[in-house]
Amino acid sequence: MTTPLFPEPTTVNGRPLRRRRSELSTPATSHKMMAKAAASDADLVFLDLEDAVAPNAKDVARTQAVEALNTLDWSDKTRAVRINGVTTPWFLDDVTDVVRGAGANLDIFIIPKVKSARDVWFVDTLLSKLEEQAGLPVGRIGLEVLIEEVEALSDVDAIAGSTPRLEAIILGVGDLAASHGMRSAHIGTSANYPGDIWHSARARLVVAARSHGIDAIDGPFGEFRETEGYRQQAVWAAELGAVGKWAIHPNQVTVANEVYSPTQAEIDRAQYIVTAMRTAEAEGEGAVAIDGIMVDAATARIFETVLTRASVNGQI
16 A cells, blocks of 8 residues: 555544635624625635624624525635634524524634633533534534633643644734733734744644644734735744634735745645655665755655645645
8 A cells, every 4th residue: 555645634633624824804794794705715714703793783793694604605615703702791692593593504613712621611512512403413513712811822732632623723912912911012013022022922822733633823913904014924923833824804815825825846845855755765765865955754744744735725
């Protein structure tokens, strides 16, 4: 039996690896914006019931999200809803109404403001009963979690391994800045900090995600007209191992899709090196010199990661 050129794209938890290069935020209060998001090039669109919706509009937004999930053409996008936090008065209706009304057309719930693994367990248990009542396969709806409180960041490893439903963790830099007690808004960059103010948090998030076989997603960049600033943040996160980034405006989607997609040159080189390494192994060699660089099994793993992401993205 021939060894595959690159690992099959599945997670440790057995859930499918989804394209998450771009996760586009869309307020569920706007039919126009939801329709535009469904027609966009985003890999994942989430209908927002939380920060983008005023308290007196929560019920209307919830109803409109269900309608949009059931009636819009989402093509091959991942369909998600960001619910309100588990301690809010809207949480229970968010989960219950969306599963009962559109569970068959929902892929992911995004949970904000978690502080510990028990918050995720609570949603997981509730979802199981609702799926059962709705006649859906138990466990079909996946979860993503926002790491946007200092308690969550300090417990991020336990959260990342909290349930097999969990597919990704996201760095929520807006609320995390407030939770940190930072002196100014940092949904993007800081002119007063020498370097990437979120480097430590990003690295910690990626390590937790990778150790549990789930995706790490970089958070929003508030200055949506500052394309190069968004690109720089996306590149920094990608270099650390993140596989995608939030987009708060459709004009950020193209940049995210580009940054988190291996180039053809990267794919070609990865295939060349992995093939050469496999040939060397078949001949009893543990390493091989390629273009003046010594390549061994550890080096090949890096290039296999490139091929796995390219496969998930549909590039190969």
